[in-house]
Amino acid sequence: MNTLAGKHLVLGLSGGIACYKAAELCRALVKTGATVQVVMTDAAEHFMTAVTMQALSGRVVFTSQWDSREGNNMAHINLSREADAIVVAPASADFMAKLLHGRADELLSLLCLARPRDQVPLIVAPAMNREMWSNPATQRNVAQLKADGIHVLDVGQGEQACGETGDGRMLEAEEILEDLQAFFTPQILLGKAVLVTAGPTYEAIDPVRGITNLSSGKMGFAIARAARQAGADVTLIAGPVSLPTPRGVKRLDVRSARDMHAQVHSQVGQADVFISTAAVADWRPDTQAEQKIKKDGSGKTPKLGFFENPDILASVAQSDRALQGALFCVGFAAESHDLLLHATAKRIRKQVPLLVGNIGPSTFGQDDNALLLVDANGARELPFASKQDLAHDLIADIARRL
Numbered sequence: 503m504n505t506l507a508g509k510h511l512v513l514g515l516s517g518g519i520a521c522y523k524a525a526e527l528c529r530a531l532v533k534t535g536a537t538v539q540v541v542m543t544d545a546a547e548h549f550m551t552a553v554t555m556q557a558l559s560g561r562v563v564f565t566s567q568w569d570s571r572e573g574n575n576m577a578h579i580n581l582s583r584e585a586d587a588i589v590v591a592p593a594s595a596d597f598m599a600k601l602l603h604g605r606a607d608e609l610l611s612l613l614c615l616a617r618p619r620d621q622v623p624l625i626v627a628p629a630m631n632r633e634m635w636s637n638p639a640t641q642r643n644v645a646q647l648k649a650d651g652i653h654v655l656d657v658g659q660g661e662q663a664c665g666e667t668g669d670g671r672m673l674e675a676e677e678i679l680e681d682l683q684a685f686f687t688p689q690i691l692l693g694k695a696v697l698v699t700a701g702p703t704y705e706a707i708d709p710v711r712g713i714t715n716l717s718s719g720k721m722g723f724a725i726a727r728a729a730r731q732a733g734a735d736v737t738l739i740a741g742p743v744s745l746p747t748p749r750g751v752k753r754l755d756v757r758s759a760r761d762m763h764a765q766v767h768s769q770v771g772q773a774d775v776f777i778s779t780a781a782v783a784d785w786r787p788d789t790q791a792e793q794k795i796k797k798d799g800s801g802k803t804p805k806l807g808f809f810e811n812p813d814i815l816a817s818v819a820q821s822d823r824a825l826q827g828a829l830f831c832v833g834f835a836a837e838s839h840d841l842l843l844h845a846t847a848k849r850i851r852k853q854v855p856l857l858v859g860n861i862g863p864s865t866f867g868q869d870d871n872a873l874l875l876v877d878a879n880g881a882r883e884l885p886f887a888s889k890q891d892l893a894h895d896l897i898a899d900i901a902r903r904l
């Protein structure tokens with residue numbers, strides 16, 4: 503389920519250096535299957551050309567309320583009536599002040615004022631210098647815009663185009679995209695706390711070597727993102743992976759299976775749902791050398807022995823809260839063959855109500871996957887799709903079971 507596919511958005515640009523991020527945002531929105539009608543203020547055109555935005559959106563950009571292309575010469579009415587939402591990114595301090603006062607002296611503010619408020623939400627992504635952002639006037643305006651029902655996104659923190667550092671820069675395009683996806687996602691997990699594990703674990707042999715596996719963490723991160731977008735409070739316990747943290751998700755990094763086991767048990771007491779996506783190493787070396795093991799030139803190889811790691815999922819599934827039905831546990835199974843057979847057996851062995859099977863070697867590191875959902879009544883396939891789409895479908899399935 504891609505919540506932006508088929509949506510029609512007006513993307514408004516007011517003046518600010520963050521206009522370059524609006525170009526990326528436009529491209530990302532079109533990629534999701536949304537249609538984007540760009541509207542630019544005069545100030546925005548100082549930072550970005552309408553030609554660029556036209557090329558990225560595939561539609562002629564509107565820059566003036568006097569645009570005679572519209573038969574009735576009412577671009578503000580026509581554009582605001584056909585939109586599923588209006589997104590102003592960047593929203594400058596001046597533009598927000600205009601919105602606040604209901605001023606309408608150019609097309610973008612005019613169509614924001616003219617929109618049917620019950621049907622066409624207005625979402626703004628502020629972008630400005632840190633002093634402008636923290637100025638009481640701006641903060642007053644933000645509070646009032648929110649009270650007026652306008653959705654004001656967060657600002658980013660860090661180095662600014664002016665050379666200063668602080669709050670006020672516009673969120674990155676990917677972050678705005680995630681917020682917009684969340685905005686359109688039914689809040690089926692609102693009020694629920696979800697704990698997700700993801701990625702591989704790393705079992706050290708010595709300070710520079712270890713045993714791990716090919717799990718990239720992409721499926722678990724996609725599930726954490728989907729749960730968050732569905733309104734859940736999400737904690738993600740991640741093995742060593744190089745993936746950005748999904749918006750709004752609390753992330754705790756761990757390395758070994760035993761670290762993950764300890765962290766899961768410290769967090770799971772607050773969870774309503776536990777989704778064990780991690781490819782936990784089954785074994786760890788029985789000794790861990792404090793110094794790098796050196797070749798001594800004799801051709802002798804080190805002998806490795808192993809201990810079995812704790813089974814995190816099985817231990818959680820056997821906890822009182824899980825047995826009493828207060829915690830819903832979902833396991834994963836990465837198999838190389840006979841998926842239905844192994845997934846069915848694993849669900850019973852781990853004693854979880856739902857187990858999700860996938861073919862490990864063909865999905866590790868990829869952006870797509872296919873899932874087999876196995877419960878006490880049988881199996882249902884979620885056919886080949888992007889991991890993010892599958893994650894939304896899985897979350898919808900889990901929400902129905904709660």
Ligand code: CTP
Binds near residue numbers: 834848
């Ligand atoms: N799992 C876990 N702790 C472990 C091993 C696995 O929590 N020490 C969880 C995984 O996160 C997954 C499920 O158990 O949800 C199944 O993992 P998988 O590696 O497919 O199965 P194993 O139990 O390790 O069995 P096998 O390797 O024999 O297939």
